[in-house]
Amino acid sequence: NCNLPDNCKIEVDYGTFYNDLVEFSRRAKNSHGVFWAYAQTMEYLAGHSYCPAALEAYLRLEIFSALAFGAQGIVYWTYLQRENSESEVFLSALIDRHGNKTPGWYFAQRVNAEVKKYSDVFVNSQLITHWHVGVDYSRTQIFPVSRFVQVSVPEGAEGCLVSLMKNGEHNYIIIVSHDVVNYQTVTMTFATDVSVKFLTPTKSGGNGDYGFSNPLVPVTRELIPGGYIIIEYKIK
Numbered sequence: 001n002c003n004l005p006d007n008c009k010i011e012v013d014y015g016t017f018y019n020d021l022v023e024f025s026r027r028a029k030n031s032h033g034v035f036w037a038y039a040q041t042m043e044y045l046a047g048h049s050y051c052p053a054a055l056e057a058y059l060r061l062e063i064f065s066a067l068a069f070g071a072q073g074i075v076y077w078t079y080l081q082r083e084n085s086e087s088e089v090f091l092s093a094l095i096d097r098h099g100n101k102t103p104g105w106y107f108a109q110r111v112n113a114e115v116k117k118y119s120d121v122f123v124n125s126q127l128i129t130h131w132h133v134g135v136d137y138s139r140t141q142i143f144p145v146s147r148f149v150q151v152s153v154p155e156g157a158e159g160c161l162v163s164l165m166k167n168g169e170h171n172y173i174i175i176v177s178h179d180v181v182n183y184q185t186v187t188m189t190f191a192t193d194v195s196v197k198f199l200t201p202t203k204s205g206g207n208g209d210y211g212f213s214n215p216l217v218p219v220t221r222e223l224i225p226g227g228y229i230i231i232e233y234k235i236k
Helices: 014-030 056-068 103-117
Strands: 036-040 043-046 050-051 072-076 090-091 126-134 149-152 157-169 170-177 184-192 194-198 220-221 228-235
Touching: 014 056, 014 072, 014 184, 043 072, 050 126, 056 103, 056 157, 056 170, 103 170, 103 228, 149 220, 170 184, 220 228
Parallel strands: 036 072
Antiparallel strands: 043 050, 043 090, 126 157, 149 184, 157 170, 170 228, 184 220, 194 228
């Protein structure tokens, strides 16, 4: 949401967002089912609440955070701009009322391509554990709870979500930025008996690592706003 009295400063309801993902993931696991997550793509005004048009950073945070909790499907709300009602004014969506693609459509197209690129990681994946570094928005433990990796951000940074996932015989570390506005530096320190392969490129448009390695020193990467890092790891 945007805070209208505060020059439309972006406000993200992190608490509700992450706690809902925790609950949906828990219910799916307990029922031996799956869950799908919604991504907000409708720009609308309801009373004094204004929800802005979707940007790439917003979509990446929403979608890859959901995937990092084990979501098996993503639904956009909505692709097509709705008609206004007495209480809500729908200003834009991925496709306008005349069938034209908006900038958000192209943002979604790019993020969809990224999701497809990493489908082998997320399809049929299972969440093992998660935690938050920096600001703990889901009221879970703020310090790393895995011996395989420790993640840190500079003091005062919004931080990131970290989740450990398993897919068949493959183990993954997913790091997703909390911040949809600023770049963040993330430092990862791996256990000595763990070898890692970065699946996400260090620069946009590149490829990830080609093989596994055992870093002897901490590894630093820069997260773009709403960005993510995907790492496969093996235990020796």
